[in-house]
Amino acid sequence: MSILREQAEACKKASRRLAWLATGQKDRILLQLASQLRARQTELLAANELDCEAGAAAGLSVALLDRLRLTPERVEGMAAGAEQVSRLTDPVGRETAWTRPNGLLIRKVRVPLGVLCVVYEARPNVTVESACLAIKSGNGALLRGSRSALHSNQALVKIIQECLVEAGLPAEAIAGVADLSHESITTLARMNGLVDLMIPRGGAELIKRVVETSTVPVLETGVGVCHLYVHPSADLSAAVPVIVNSKCSRPAVCNSLETLLLDQAVAEAAARLLEPELRPRVRVQGCPRTLEIWPWAQAASPENWDTESMDLILNVRVVRGLDEALEHIALHGTGHTECILTQDLEAARRFQREVDACTVNLNASTRFTDGGEFGFGAEIGISTQKMHARGPVGLDELTTYKYWVEGQGQIR
Amino acid sequence: MSILREQAEACKKASRRLAWLATGQKDRILLQLASQLRARQTELLAANELDCEAGAAAGLSVALLDRLRLTPERVEGMAAGAEQVSRLTDPVGRETAWTRPNGLLIRKVRVPLGVLCVVYEARPNVTVESACLAIKSGNGALLRGSRSALHSNQALVKIIQECLVEAGLPAEAIAGVADLSHESITTLARMNGLVDLMIPRGGAELIKRVVETSTVPVLETGVGVCHLYVHPSADLSAAVPVIVNSKCSRPAVCNSLETLLLDQAVAEAAARLLEPELRPRVRVQGCPRTLEIWPWAQAASPENWDTESMDLILNVRVVRGLDEALEHIALHGTGHTECILTQDLEAARRFQREVDACTVNLNASTRFTDGGEFGFGAEIGISTQKMHARGPVGLDELTTYKYWVEGQGQIR
Numbered sequence: 001m002s003i004l005r006e007q008a009e010a011c012k013k014a015s016r017r018l019a020w021l022a023t024g025q026k027d028r029i030l031l032q033l034a035s036q037l038r039a040r041q042t043e044l045l046a047a048n049e050l051d052c053e054a055g056a057a058a059g060l061s062v063a064l065l066d067r068l069r070l071t072p073e074r075v076e077g078m079a080a081g082a083e084q085v086s087r088l089t090d091p092v093g094r095e096t097a098w099t100r101p102n103g104l105l106i107r108k109v110r111v112p113l114g115v116l117c118v119v120y121e122a123r124p125n126v127t128v129e130s131a132c133l134a135i136k137s138g139n140g141a142l143l144r145g146s147r148s149a150l151h152s153n154q155a156l157v158k159i160i161q162e163c164l165v166e167a168g169l170p171a172e173a174i175a176g177v178a179d180l181s182h183e184s185i186t187t188l189a190r191m192n193g194l195v196d197l198m199i200p201r202g203g204a205e206l207i208k209r210v211v212e213t214s215t216v217p218v219l220e221t222g223v224g225v226c227h228l229y230v231h232p233s234a235d236l237s238a239a240v241p242v243i244v245n246s247k248c249s250r251p252a253v254c255n256s257l258e259t260l261l262l263d264q265a266v267a268e269a270a271a272r273l274l275e276p277e278l279r280p281r282v283r284v285q286g287c288p289r290t291l292e293i294w295p296w297a298q299a300a301s302p303e304n305w306d307t308e309s310m311d312l313i314l315n316v317r318v319v320r321g322l323d324e325a326l327e328h329i330a331l332h333g334t335g336h337t338e339c340i341l342t343q344d345l346e347a348a349r350r351f352q353r354e355v356d357a358c359t360v361n362l363n364a365s366t367r368f369t370d371g372g373e374f375g376f377g378a379e380i381g382i383s384t385q386k387m388h389a390r391g392p393v394g395l396d397e398l399t400t401y402k403y404w405v406e407g408q409g410q411i412r
Numbered sequence: 413m414s415i416l417r418e419q420a421e422a423c424k425k426a427s428r429r430l431a432w433l434a435t436g437q438k439d440r441i442l443l444q445l446a447s448q449l450r451a452r453q454t455e456l457l458a459a460n461e462l463d464c465e466a467g468a469a470a471g472l473s474v475a476l477l478d479r480l481r482l483t484p485e486r487v488e489g490m491a492a493g494a495e496q497v498s499r500l501t502d503p504v505g506r507e508t509a510w511t512r513p514n515g516l517l518i519r520k521v522r523v524p525l526g527v528l529c530v531v532y533e534a535r536p537n538v539t540v541e542s543a544c545l546a547i548k549s550g551n552g553a554l555l556r557g558s559r560s561a562l563h564s565n566q567a568l569v570k571i572i573q574e575c576l577v578e579a580g581l582p583a584e585a586i587a588g589v590a591d592l593s594h595e596s597i598t599t600l601a602r603m604n605g606l607v608d609l610m611i612p613r614g615g616a617e618l619i620k621r622v623v624e625t626s627t628v629p630v631l632e633t634g635v636g637v638c639h640l641y642v643h644p645s646a647d648l649s650a651a652v653p654v655i656v657n658s659k660c661s662r663p664a665v666c667n668s669l670e671t672l673l674l675d676q677a678v679a680e681a682a683a684r685l686l687e688p689e690l691r692p693r694v695r696v697q698g699c700p701r702t703l704e705i706w707p708w709a710q711a712a713s714p715e716n717w718d719t720e721s722m723d724l725i726l727n728v729r730v731v732r733g734l735d736e737a738l739e740h741i742a743l744h745g746t747g748h749t750e751c752i753l754t755q756d757l758e759a760a761r762r763f764q765r766e767v768d769a770c771t772v773n774l775n776a777s778t779r780f781t782d783g784g785e786f787g788f789g790a791e792i793g794i795s796t797q798k799m800h801a802r803g804p805v806g807l808d809e810l811t812t813y814k815y816w817v818e819g820q821g822q823i824r
């Protein structure tokens with residue numbers, strides 16, 4: 001048997017022990033983890049240093065090296081994250097029940113999914129975050145980080161497993177995947193019956209690969225080609241900060257703005273107000289009409305409209321009204337976050353209803369699509385699919401339900 | 413463009429018109445459909461007669477011919493079904509909302525999925541049932557019935573479409589798939605972006621094929637290798653009718669019993685009570701210990717334990733306690749319905765928690781896993797998967813949700 005299958009079987013078996021753990025016990029493990037992360041910061045930073053040195057020697061980009069690096073602040077961030085998850089409401093065991101005329105009691109009970117397999121890239125904090133959400137939701141987890149973060153992830157998983165063992169639980173419930181070959185992702189994604197959910201957390205390419213090869217259900221998160229449409233009735237002076245915030249506050253995340261759709265009725269006026277904010281720091285890629293208004297912008301290529309830039313790059317298109325805006329979004333949107341700025345309630349309602357996305361914003365920055373901003377606490381990502389979970393994915397979405405039907409010998 | 417893609421695009425476009433139809437309007441369409449089905453019974457029976465004749469000539473089995481056949485009673489059943497769906501609560505637009513400290517209003521709103529693709533076998537009533545559930549949940553539907561029911565399904569879709577058109581809606585919202593080739597199922601199952609959910613309604617082979625080839629999400633329904641475990645503390649005289657009902661009341665459906673697990677402590681006593689009920693009408697396939705008790709039974713083959721017989725066939729195994737019963741179910745169960753008969757609450761709780769199935773029954777027939785019996789009204793099947801929908805799938809599960817985030821220029 002392959003090492004991966006052995007790990008998955010051990011994790012599945014161990015997950016049954018986690019499944020019905022009392023909330024207080026799970027929270028104590030999380031708090032112990034927080035305290036251990038703080039206490040063993042030196043050990044963690046030393047392990048991380050090995051990864052960073054190897055990464056620098058291998059010529060990783062500055063951006064990747066930054067995501068890989070642990071600092072005392074980032075270790076503290078992980079510890080605080082574990083504490084935060086300990087304060088979230090435990091979904092497991094939540095129940096609705098009703099009695100049928102024949103006396104049957106039907107109980108719909110929330111239960112863990114079983115084993116989550118999280119596939120992610122450089123950032124070591126994803127190891128801790130995923131483990132905390134798995135523990136609190138009663139699931140086992142197979143953590144498949146990247147080879148570049150090997151030492152950091154091993155050190156983190158060691159601490160997590162020690163906390164489990166101290167609480168009398170099997171270490172295998174949260175496991176770092178031992179085989180980091182390229183093929184291991186596909187192998188894991190086809191372990192139906194052992195792995196209950198694949199969660200790729202990373203770039204578009206990683207997500208696409210998992211979706212295409214998986215026979216296990218996939219929680220599709222992340223890719224966001226987000227649009228913002230400025231309707232003729234928009235308050236233009238209020239529009240400027242919303243647009244700038246949507247694009248510039250953190251361009252490398254999935255809820256940042258990629259394409260601005262300006263209604264032709266207000267395009268010139270909006271452009272006048274936006275120019276001083278955008279021109280100095282954002283590369284604008286425009287449609288032909290945009291280039292007439294802003295000759296300093298670059299011409300957008302067909303691919304630009306479908307690209308998540310992860311950078312200070314903004315596509316701009318002038319559209320002939322709401323219909324053309326809706327059409328553009330239907331064609332180029334990824335089902336993440338779409339926004340309309342308007343004072344016209346009828347236009348707003350139509351936009352909200354017709355746009356097929358997890359979050360549709362009215363007069364608010366696209367950056368609000370986030371578990372924390374929604375008030376959910378920690379999240380494992382933003383789901384852009386329609387089945388099971390849509391939008392910010394928190395603890396509830398890492399569970400399923402089953403029915404307990406209780407009788408006294410009823411027959412049908 | 414292929415005819416299938418043309419139909420799917422037309423259905424997607426039309427589904428937007430259905431999506432936000434008022435409940436009253438949808439209900440009027442359903443009631444009109446019911447009245448048209450009754451009024452045009454002769455036309456329907458004539459179309460069905462063509463299919464039945466062709467089926468008989470092609471040598472279809474008696475069971476298949478029976479499923480194919482429409483009778484005045486069955487037409488009345490379809491009409492009554494449409495009326496029943498009209499009385500169900502409309503899930504679309506149901507909303508929970510909260511306000512964040514920054515003044516953002518977050519509205520979580522239930523919305524249709526878009527386009528459902530239902531793949532099914534001989535029974536023409538599935539055409540009407542699927543169309544009614546799609547209409548009430550605001551979804552478009554591509555109905556891919558079997559070639560053997562071609563004339564019946566065409567006649568039914570014609571009536572459904574006339575009802576849509578009379579209500580001012582595009583006929584394409586509910587379409588009979590024009591290409592009934594073997595490959596058409598795979599083509600439909602890969603139309604991501606046009607088809608939102610595949611729903612195979614049929615035998616294990618059909619479901620497996622759709623699951624394995626689909627890139628669109630699949631609602632996996634139906635295969636039920638259901639177990640019933642008789643615990644030492646069970647009330648044996650109450651056990652007999654539950655076991656007989658589970659196996660015999662309708663053996664060809666997914667919630668019927670396949671394998672009886674008798675605890676060794678009560679196996680002989682239970683067998684004595686069961687023999688007069690089972691021996692005359694059920695073929696028993698037993699483990700070696702069962703054959704010692706019931707020498708008239710046949711020896712079970714390894715495959716028997718994993719087979720949904722759809723017939724008056726019962727596997728019987730004597731187990732050495734709850735652990736062995738749980739192990740057997742973990743190995744051979746299909747996640748459908750598993751039952752324990754016991755008076756011991758602790759054993760019951762362990763069984764309910766540890767068995768990984770959509771429905772876990774305590775002292776009640778397996779036959780209760782059913783939308784109607786749960787009080788949900790009509791159902792489109794029993795989901796044996798964990799994501800999105802588990803157990804009886806009704807209107808709610810044919811919808812998803814989106815977030816409407818409403819502000820006054822908030823930025824993050």
